[in-house]
Amino acid sequence: MNIANLVAEKGSAIVPMPLQIKAGHLLYKAKRKAGIYKEFPEFVETTVPDVSTLAIDDIDVSNPFLFKQNRWESYFKRLRDERPVHFQKNSLFGPFWSITRYEDIMFVDKHHELFSSEPFIVIGAAPKELSVEMFIAMDPPKHDVQRQAVQGVVAPKNLKEMEGLIRSRTQEVLDSLPLDKPFDWVEKVSVELTARMLATLLDFPYEKRQKLVYWSDLAGGGAATTGGSNDTDELFRGMADMAKHFSQLWREKEAKTAAGEPGGFDLISLLQSNDATKDLIDKPMEFLGNLALLIVGGNDTTRNSMSGGVLALNQFPDEFTKLKNDPSLIPNMVSEIIRWQTPLAHMRRIAKEDVELNGQTIKKGDKVVMWYASGNRDERAIDQPDQFIIDRKGARNHLSFGFGVHRCMGNRLAELQLRILWEELLARFGNIEVIAEPEHVQSNFVKGYSKMMVKLAAK
Secondary structure, X not given: OOXXXXXXXXXXXXXXXXXXXXXHHHHHHHHHHOOOOOOOOOOOOOOOOOHXXXXXXXXXXXXXXXXXXXXXXXXXXXXXXXXXEEEEOOOOOOOEEEEOOHHHHHHHHHOOOOEEOOOOOOOOOOOHHHXXXXXXXXXXXXXXXXXXXXXXHHOHHHHHHHHHHHHHHHHHHHHOOOOOOOEEHHHHHHHHHHHHHHHHHXXXXXXXXXXXXXXXXXXXXXXXXXXXXXXXXXXXXXXXXHHHXXXXXHHHHHHHHHOOOOOOOOHXXXXXXXXXXXXXXXXXHHHXXXXXXXXXXXXXXXXXXXXXXXXXXXXXXXXXXXXXXXXXXXXXXXXXXXXXXXXXXXXXXXEOOOEEEOOEEEOXXXXXXXXXXXXXXXXXXXXXXXXXXXXXXXXOOXXXXXXXXXXXXXXXXXXXXXXXXXXXXXHHEEEEEEOOOOEEOOOOOEOOEEEOEEEEEEO
């Protein structure tokens, strides 16, 4: 490490993290006012055209309204059929390659020596003044060290111990729902259950759990990063608030440990007890980035799969009947939900060297986007991929959790939450009817729901 970096790191350890983010915000606004930063164009919604009207080179699957208007399937099918490794040179996010077939995505995901996940795993980029670091956007060996520090929280033994708590909180939420009256499933069930789980994993103040959801939505919802609607100023303010709360939580746990209290088994305690991450709070962008990663990972995947499963069973009512007749299919159905929904649509990489893939030459330094949402609908790898089949053979062989060193750390926890939810739903309700077209999130990364009105019938 050179002297300048050493001084910067020492300074970061002294200045409170929220103040550093506020200072970065002021610098960002000054640069924007001076014209150093170009304003990122605001996304204005227009009707997504029929893909058949476009030249193949003009197809831009980074358009967040593809998912918001639920027009994405035909776009990706055309790319899979005609140009499975597709170059878009005029995107608002800069030029990028789209990888759309199952096998090609697996190849990119598994070969981290050819494709780097640094510095971001989304298609866009945050301002330099808020360039957080997270282990999912790191290459080995640093990635492996930081992941190892926290993966114990989702180890099988700990998941078994958490099952009772997850079930009791699921029962509490479901018992509060009205019968035969419309309500928003996203707000009342999906968001609430994931907020409760996140608060448990982080040992975050339970009464403030909705902050975790808000911060997750901010981190994954910026126009410049994923085509969302959140503005950058709101992102800076939200991250400063997040830094304040987690810095306080970290210090409180440090004080308890110093006083002789045994450490907990939450994510913060695990980071503090590991030699590689015990000083993480002195590296603000790394500290904030990894917490943002754990929050987004724990929020969006489970939350949107909770909603997606309800929608799928409404669109495929014969499968709902099959489920009621045989609840033992729930574990397999959970995997099918996660495939069919694909709650995170893509992951991005950067080519470390020239790579030939499916007849195309990807140059060193090119941005490469693996579209999991497309790979999970690839007819070459999955039989009847657009169908929702709860007893599908090999249902767990989907792309939603990724592959290789970056495979989702919390996949078993997500599956556990969804399994418990459906076990408790079937025990209480005879039907869950979606009574209006759901509203989708504006994003090219989070493939999810902002609203879904439903009505419950008693068993």
